Amino acid sequence: MSEHQPPSLATAGSVPPGPGPATPLERGAPAGTAGATPAGPSAPSRRWGGGGAGRNIGLVVALAVLCVVGFATGGERFASLDNVMTILRLAAVIGVLSIGMTFVITGGGIDLSVGSLVGLTSVWASTLATQTMAQDTHWAVMVFTALAVGTVAGVVNGVLVAYGKVVAFIATLAMMVAARGLAEIIANRQTQIVDVDPFLDVFRADILGVSVLVWIFALVAVAGWFLLNRTTFGRRTLAVGGNPEAARLAGIKVQRHTVSLYALSGLTAGIAGVMMLARTTSGSSTHGTLMELDAIAAVVVGGTLLAGGRGTIVGTVFGVLIFTTLTNVFVQNNLSTSAQGVAKGLIIVVAVLLQQQLAARSRRT
Amino acid sequence: MVNDDSGSAVPTGSAAPAGPSGAAGDEGPLLQVRGIVKHFGAVRALDGVDLDVRPGEVHCLLGQNGAGKSTLIKVLAGAHRPDAGAVEWQGRPVSLTSPVAALQTGIATMYQELDVVDGLTVAENIYLGHELASGGVTRRREAHARTRELLTRLGHGDIPPQREVGHLPAAGKQIVSMARALSHDARLIVMDEPSAVLDSEEVANLFRVVRDLTASGVAVLYISHRLEEIRQIGDRITVLKDGTTVATGLPAASTPTPELIRLMTGRSVEQVFPARRAVAADAAPLLEVEGLTLRGVFEDVSFTVRPGEVVGLAGLVGSGRSEILETVYGARRATAGTVRVAGTTLRPGSVSAAVAAGIGLAPEERKSQGLLLDEPVYRNVTLSTFGRFARGPVLDEKAERAVAHDQIAALELRPADPDRHARTLSGGNQQKVMLARWLVHGCRVLLLDEPTRGVDVGARAEIYGLIHDLAEAGNAVVVVSSEIDEVLGLADRVLVIADGRVLHSGPADQIDEHRVLDLVMEGSAA
Numbered sequence: 001m002s003e004h005q006p007p008s009l010a011t012a013g014s015v016p017p018g019p020g021p022a023t024p025l026e027r028g029a030p031a032g033t034a035g036a037t038p039a040g041p042s043a044p045s046r047r048w049g050g051g052g053a054g055r056n057i058g059l060v061v062a063l064a065v066l067c068v069v070g071f072a073t074g075g076e077r078f079a080s081l082d083n084v085m086t087i088l089r090l091a092a093v094i095g096v097l098s099i100g101m102t103f104v105i106t107g108g109g110i111d112l113s114v115g116s117l118v119g120l121t122s123v124w125a126s127t128l129a130t131q132t133m134a135q136d137t138h139w140a141v142m143v144f145t146a147l148a149v150g151t152v153a154g155v156v157n158g159v160l161v162a163y164g165k166v167v168a169f170i171a172t173l174a175m176m177v178a179a180r181g182l183a184e185i186i187a188n189r190q191t192q193i194v195d196v197d198p199f200l201d202v203f204r205a206d207i208l209g210v211s212v213l214v215w216i217f218a219l220v221a222v223a224g225w226f227l228l229n230r231t232t233f234g235r236r237t238l239a240v241g242g243n244p245e246a247a248r249l250a251g252i253k254v255q256r257h258t259v260s261l262y263a264l265s266g267l268t269a270g271i272a273g274v275m276m277l278a279r280t281t282s283g284s285s286t287h288g289t290l291m292e293l294d295a296i297a298a299v300v301v302g303g304t305l306l307a308g309g310r311g312t313i314v315g316t317v318f319g320v321l322i323f324t325t326l327t328n329v330f331v332q333n334n335l336s337t338s339a340q341g342v343a344k345g346l347i348i349v350v351a352v353l354l355q356q357q358l359a360a361r362s363r364r365t
Numbered sequence: 366m367v368n369d370d371s372g373s374a375v376p377t378g379s380a381a382p383a384g385p386s387g388a389a390g391d392e393g394p395l396l397q398v399r400g401i402v403k404h405f406g407a408v409r410a411l412d413g414v415d416l417d418v419r420p421g422e423v424h425c426l427l428g429q430n431g432a433g434k435s436t437l438i439k440v441l442a443g444a445h446r447p448d449a450g451a452v453e454w455q456g457r458p459v460s461l462t463s464p465v466a467a468l469q470t471g472i473a474t475m476y477q478e479l480d481v482v483d484g485l486t487v488a489e490n491i492y493l494g495h496e497l498a499s500g501g502v503t504r505r506r507e508a509h510a511r512t513r514e515l516l517t518r519l520g521h522g523d524i525p526p527q528r529e530v531g532h533l534p535a536a537g538k539q540i541v542s543m544a545r546a547l548s549h550d551a552r553l554i555v556m557d558e559p560s561a562v563l564d565s566e567e568v569a570n571l572f573r574v575v576r577d578l579t580a581s582g583v584a585v586l587y588i589s590h591r592l593e594e595i596r597q598i599g600d601r602i603t604v605l606k607d608g609t610t611v612a613t614g615l616p617a618a619s620t621p622t623p624e625l626i627r628l629m630t631g632r633s634v635e636q637v638f639p640a641r642r643a644v645a646a647d648a649a650p651l652l653e654v655e656g657l658t659l660r661g662v663f664e665d666v667s668f669t670v671r672p673g674e675v676v677g678l679a680g681l682v683g684s685g686r687s688e689i690l691e692t693v694y695g696a697r698r699a700t701a702g703t704v705r706v707a708g709t710t711l712r713p714g715s716v717s718a719a720v721a722a723g724i725g726l727a728p729e730e731r732k733s734q735g736l737l738l739d740e741p742v743y744r745n746v747t748l749s750t751f752g753r754f755a756r757g758p759v760l761d762e763k764a765e766r767a768v769a770h771d772q773i774a775a776l777e778l779r780p781a782d783p784d785r786h787a788r789t790l791s792g793g794n795q796q797k798v799m800l801a802r803w804l805v806h807g808c809r810v811l812l813l814d815e816p817t818r819g820v821d822v823g824a825r826a827e828i829y830g831l832i833h834d835l836a837e838a839g840n841a842v843v844v845v846s847s848e849i850d851e852v853l854g855l856a857d858r859v860l861v862i863a864d865g866r867v868l869h870s871g872p873a874d875q876i877d878e879h880r881v882l883d884l885v886m887e888g889s890a891a
Contacts, residue, residue, distance in 0.1 A: 231758040235744070235751050242737040249696060249734055250749040250802070251720030309739060 058354060059302065059318035062347075066325045074332040083328065085211065091324040092217035093118070093275045097288075097295040098302075098316045099224040100268030105296070105304050106228070106311025107261040108241035109161060109168040113175035114269040114295060117153050118288025120183040121146040121273030126192040126283030139199035142277070147270035153179060154266020158259030172262075176292065183285035192283040203278030213275050220271065225313040237261065242309030297344065298323055301351040322347065393456050395420045395584050396441075396472070396553055401450035403436055403608075410436040411447070412608035418553060423575060423585045425595045425617055428605035429629050429791070429821040434588055437605070438555055441586070442474040443467035473546030474555040481538050481545075483531030488512040490530050491545045515544040519574050535562040536570070543574065547583075554578065555586045560594055561818070564682040564847060565882075572598050590821055591848075592622055604628040630823030638854035639833040648672055649708075651841040652724075652810045654693055657702035662688045663865030666702070668858075670810070670841035675832065677856030677873065678845045679881050685865035686845045687729055690812045693843075694726045695719040706810055720749055722810075725803030729814040729845075731795050736787045743769035743783035746801045772801040776831065793817075793824030800831060810841045817851065829855060849878045861885060 070078040077083060097114050104111045124130065125146040134141040153175060160171040194200060205212050228234040236257050239247040248254045269288075276287045300306055301322065302315025323344060330340045394417040403411040411433045418424045428434050439445040441452075443461040452459055454470055461467045467474070481490045488508045489496075497504045497511070512526035521540045524533070530541055539559060546554045556575075560568045575585055575598055589595055595602065599617030603610060604625065612628050650669035658664040663685035670676045678686040691697045693704050698714030705711065706722040728734035736745050746769035747754065754765040766783050774781045776797045778790075787798060796816060803811055816832065817825045832855055836842050846852045852859060853873050861869040861876075861884045868884045869876070 230760055232752050232755050232760060233758060235760060238740065238744075239737060239748060242740060243733070245734045246736055246748070248716060249694075249726055249728055251717045252749070253717055309737065 056303070056312075056314060056318065059315060059322065062351075063318060063322050063325065066322060066329060070325065070329040070332065073329065078329070078332055083332075085214075087321075087324050087328050088214045088217075089211050089279070090327070091320050092211070092213040093272050093279065094291060094294050094298065094324065095217040095317065095320040096220045096268050096272045096275065097291055098298040098320050099220050099313060100265035101292075101295040101299050102224065102302075102304055102311050102313055102316045103228065103237055104168075104261050104265045105299050105306060106241045106308060107237045107258065108244060108308030109258065109261060110172065110296070110306075111154075111157065111262060111265045112169065112172040112292050113153065113157060113179055114265060114272070115288040115291035115293070116176045116179035116183070117150050117266060117269035118272045118276055118291055119285045120153070120179040120186075121150045121270045122276045122283040122287045123183045123187045123192065123285055124149045124283075125273060126194050126277055127186060128192075131192075131194065131196055134196045134199065139196050139202065142194075142196065142199055143274050146273045146277070147267060150266040150268070150270025150273060151263050152266070154263040154269070155259060157266065158262030161262065162255035162258035180285065187283065187285045189285065194277055194281050194283065200278065200281060203274070204281075213279060216271065216275060220268065221313060221317050228311060228313055233260075237311070238309060240308075241305075241311070294323060297348050300355075301348060303351075303355060305355075394418060394453075395455060397451075397453040397456075398437075398441075399451045399453070401437070401440060401447045401452070403433075403440060403445055403447050409608055411440070413610070414450070414605065414608065415610045415613060416603050417613070418584045418586055420552070420584055421579045421582045422600040423579055423587050423598050423617075425599035425602045426586060426588045426605065427595070427602055427625060427629055429823050432605040432629070432821075433608040434605055435557070436608075438474060438476075438557055438586075438588070441467065441472055441553075441555055443472075468549045468551070471550065471552035472555065473549050473551035473553070475539070475542045475546060475557060475559060477557040477559075477561060481530045481541055484529065486527050486529055487516075487524055487533075487541055487544075488526040490541050491515065491548050493545070495549070511548070512544065515547050516540065518547065518577070519543055520570070520577065536567040539563070539571070540574075547578075551583065553584045553586060555588075557588045558590065559587070560589060560591060566681070568594065590819075592625065592822065606630075626822055629821070638829055651707055652693075652843070653703075653705040655703050655705070657689065657692060657704065658700045659685075659688060659692050659697055660700040663692075663862070666860075666862075666867055668860055668867075668870065670843060672809070672839045672841055673836050674858065675836050675842045675844060675856045677852035677859045678843065678862055679849050679852040679859055679885070680862035681885055682847060684862045684885070686862050687814050688865075689862070690726065690814050690843065690845055691728075693719075694724055694812055696726070720806070720808075723806075723808050724810040724812065725749075725806060725808035726812045727796065727799040727803070727814060727816060729818065731792070731799060731819070735799050736795060738788040739786055741784045742773060742778070742787055742790070742798055745787045745798050746772060746783075746805055748802055750802075750806050768805055769801065772805050773797065776801055776804075777827070791821070791824065792819035793821065793828060796820060796828055797831070800835070808840070810843075811835060812843045812845075814845045815847065816844060817846070817848075849881050853878060853881070 067078075074083075097118070101111060101114065125142040130142055130145050157168075157172050157175050160166045160174075161168045164171070203212050207215055228237065236247070236252055239250070239252055240254050240257050240261075244254050272288065272291075277283055280287070298319035299311075299316050300319070302312055302317070302319035304311040304315060326343060326347070327340060330337075330343070396416070396418040398414060398416040401411050401414040402409065414433065414437055416424075416426075416437075426434055426437070436445060440447050441461065443464045443466050446462065452461060459466075459470050461470065461472070482493065485493065488505070491512050492508050497508045509526040513522065516522055516524050516526070519540055521537075524537060524540065530538060533541065539562070543554070559571055563571060572594075575587070579585060587595070587599060595617055601613075602615040602617050602620060602625070603613040604615070605611065606629060615625075648671045651672050652670040654669070655667050657666045666689055668676060678689065680686045688697060692699050695704075695711065695714055695716045695718060703710050704713075704719075706719075706724060709722060711722055711724075712718040732738060737748065743766045744751070747765050751760060751765060754761045754768070770781065770783045773783065778794050778797045778801070787795060790798065800811075813832065817828055820828055832842060832844065844852060844855050846855075853876070856873045858871065859869070859873045859876060859881070860867050861881055863885050869881075
């Protein structure tokens with residue numbers, strides 16, 4: 001055991017080292033590795049941030065328990081394919097928002113404006129003018145409008161937070177209030193029916209028996225997972241959220257990255273706005289009310305640290321599914337939304353308590 | 366076990382002679398600790414610690430990071446419960462089951478990260494947790510009067526009891542922390558690296574206070590990395606290594622330094638500072654700083670560093686030395702002046718421009734300014750270069766880990782495990798991670814701010830060796846340190862800084878510690 005070189009390091013020679021005369025600095029053989037755990041992909045659990053797998057197991061168990069309860073109380077009605085699709089369709093809109101929220105929270109921020117932005121983007125994309133233009137040209141005009149409005153609002157959030165040094169909570173709270181107001185002005189407090197049929201045909205369709213909305217959620221989740229775990233953007237997000245000062249002193253453009261995080265969140269709010277348009281066939285300034293709280297709850301229950309620096313897309317997806325299934329079980333059993341609220345609150349508290357214990361344990365070892 | 370002439374390594378009685386300021390006559394020990402064991406999961410943090418403290422002595426605790434000093438302190442403070450072993454207080458067994466129990470016994474602890482509440486007043490901090498109150502209403506006037514007494518006893522009657530603690534400098538917070546210990550009628554005060562945040566003048570005052578305390582019979586358990594301090598203030602020394610007492614009762618004044626280092630590290634350190642070599646005098650400077658000014662902090666700082674050269678900045682805390690480094694690095698925007706690397710002028714106030722030009726900074730506060738503590742080592746190493754290990758936006762973590770692994774192995778990081786979280790590394794190893802980051806980047810100008818802060822004695826020599834090797838390899842190195850001998854030992858040229866001005870600039874071998882101190886004192890007085 002004098003050599004601890006794991007297999008993956010056999011390729012080390014082919015890797016381009018940094019330029020300059022000083023690399024690598026040789027100080028004799030690595031004598032100090034005695035007793036060290038062999039490094040490399042043989043330690044996957046640590047590579048994925050320690051305890052991550054354990055947390056996800058907790059989420060799987062929670063979801064399974066909910067399903068058992070659902071089946072026990074609702075029987076076939078709960079387990080039917082129709083009902084599963086209903087759950088997924090419900091999960092889709094919140095889910096897309098939660099993916100964007102995962103990035104903002106992992107980056108050390110918070111975005112309270114996403115719910116209002118769902119309303120604003122749905123209204124803006126369904127005004128008479130937009131719909132007329134969509135009729136004349138292509139339904140994609142509506143989609144583009146929603147995404148652009150969401151992204152611009154996100155950029156405004158980001159600039160306020162990163163360059164204006166406004167606390168994220170306050171900046172996005174202001175956007176939350178303002179965006180809702182703007183939506184009401186544009187819609188004149190009326191529901192705007194969507195009658196661009198090609199738009200509805202596309203987004204209300206099923207592919208392989210699964211709603212397009214669910215496919216969008218799946219696509220956004222997969223893209224989000226890849227972005228967070230496999231790209232430089234994701235790495236910057238972890239660094240900026242984990243220790244912004246260290247990131248800045250390492251040469252990362254922290255402010256620019258912060259803006260892009262809020263822009264991403266705004267973009268997902270735009271996508272969610274389009275999905276709401278399709279699901280309800282209308283644009284309304286009340287769309288997305290309180291959704292920001294559901295998204296934050298899903299992200300936190302999923303295991304993303306509210307303090308930043310650690311985020312999990314898989315956890316967020318589970319968080320969303322847990323809350324949506326909970327709602328479904330309650331509806332199936334004709335329980336009040338008030339009881340639902342109590343149950344949701346309990347889940348959030350229990351999840352965060354568990355998270356803290358896991359974090360404390362992984363810190364000690 | 367090491368025995369010395371003061372008696373058996375583990376004194377069981379009172380035969381050993383007292384130290385210079387020790388008030389202990391024939392009294393038994395105040396505190397006796399026997400065979401303390403403490404596990405954390407599979408890790409044995411303490412594995413049989415013995416220690417005895419006499420009334421009125423300054424007992425120094427030495428050991429490398431990870432030797433178990435902090436765990437022992439927490440056991441004495443009642444924050445951790447030991448798994449085995451016994452603690453006796455004035456000859457009677459006690460169990461320190463909680464912080465309150467420890468305080469009631471008479472043991473008060475001053476933690477390194479001063480545990481004062483910034484938003485509360487001095488008096489409120491001192492009586493925090495044992496407020497003077499009748500029926501829930503605090504007796505402010507009495508608290509203020511008693512606070513004033515305590516502060517006067519500590520020689521700081523000048524601190525107003527109603528002042529908010531957040532407005533006090535570090536030294537003042539320390540006094541408050543000490544007054545709090547006294548307010549509990551502590552007979553033993555545990556001080557965890559009390560001098561770490563102080564400059565030399567404040568350290569002198571700290572020592573005066575400690576001497577006053579011991580003269581009145583209070584014992585002090587003093588933890589420090591600085592051997593010079595231990596020589597000055599300590600009576601006896603206990604050395605911990607790997608959670609075990611390897612020597613106890615050593616006379617602080619006469620035990621030779623190499624012996625202490627050997628006990629702490631288990632190996633001998635022949636030479637602390639590597640020999641300097643000549644720098645080619647005709648080499649073009651790599652780093653040129655000209656007329657650099659940050660209004661209100663420092664002004665008109667100019668110096669050049671050639672490849673292979675180490676330039677040291679000596680000065681007190683607050684003299685502007687760290688700010689100079691940060692401004693060169695672009696982390697602060699200079700009011701005037703230029704920074705050139707290899708002839709190219711840098712855009713002011715831009716860290717990314719400095720990094721791109723090949724400047725790397727190892728900041729003073731590694732934990733808060735340098736590292737992602739809960740991320741693996743390899744991601745910390747590649748924090749400023751991970752973009753290179755990407756095709757388009759997609760990271761190639763395999764290549765990234767391989768490069769990081771090679772570099773940390775070359776720097777002899779222990780353990781050389783790229784997946785370990787940075788939080789679990791000792792100070793010296795964390796510093797190596799910072800160096801590895803800039804070596805992977807290919808930096809040619811390295812700015813090291815307090816490179817050995819929080820690094821234990823054994824690992825210091827290693828860091829010095831690394832700095833030496835970095836210069837040998839043709840890099841330009843700038844070192845800032847509060848420890849003047851460190852600056853003089855490492856640097857080829859020294860800049861002495863006080864109050865934001867360069868008072869002296871010249872070769873390191875033509876100036877000595879006293880001269881530097883004189884300059885610094887004069888400069889501050891002026």
